[in-house]
Amino acid sequence: MAEQATKSIIVGAGVGEVFEAWSNFESFPCFMKSIKSVEKRPDGSTHWVADGPVGTKVEWDAETTMFEPNKRIAWHSRDGSPIKTSGQVTFVELGTGQTQVNVTLQWSVPAKKGGETLAHLLTHPDKRLEEDLYHFKVYIEGRKVHA
Template sequence: MAGERRGEFKGINAQRTVTVNRPRADVYRFWRDFTNLTFMEHLESVSVKDDKQSHWVAKGPAGKMLEWDAAIVREVENERIEWESNQGSDMISGGLVLFKDAPGERGTEIQVVMVYDPPGGGVGAAFAKLFGENPSQKIREDLRRLKQLLETGEIPTISGQPQG
């Protein structure tokens, strides 16, 4: 990642890719409106402050709420969005989302790369993994929900349905 804090990331690095049957410009525009990103399971809210700055609230391990501010450090319309948490944030994180045309005119490939040091550093990362919080798996599940949302307009769920 391009930011000057790159060397600070010592924790978790997670990466996943998904193909969505939608034009790249549509997928990029949806993602770029960060308030749309609450399809992610742990993300409670995103408040956009301006064109580059945003405030994030997420559920962390053991139900702890995490909040941080982030800034876009590099952006190429319809191709990439790169961000880092602001200095002084409890959550040191950064990431990159790449958007490219899928082979065979099958839509858009979205590649997500996230790097972060959870609260508690290595201890926090071990704690998160101990309780099933595998970041690569969570990104895969979030991207599956995004694919469903963009292709069908909804995310199917069995929540609230009786067991049978």
């Protein structure tokens, strides 16, 4: 059975800047605590490395299923990945240099290898997603201060 978490945050930057930053998956380790690296593959997929339990790491591949500039990005893990996850992020321009970012994640914890790691990654998923979004906000708004 799949589980889901949804969170939103308002970022003090225009939708173009916010979308561009989010669509640069390689920058996710700058604001997502458990993500260690994201690498774009020649076929357009991405390879993710995250912290696992007791100092281990977990790796999986994902592909983007929807890419609407300044509006939406959706993805899912590839077949054969130890983590089964999907989700989407939408961007709503609020005017006056603000953008609402809405993230929905779905996942299922497999009973086989990787299930314990996924369970570790998704301990308190609502809280973790809220923290990651807050760090994204600080990351974007901090760039404006230092620009």
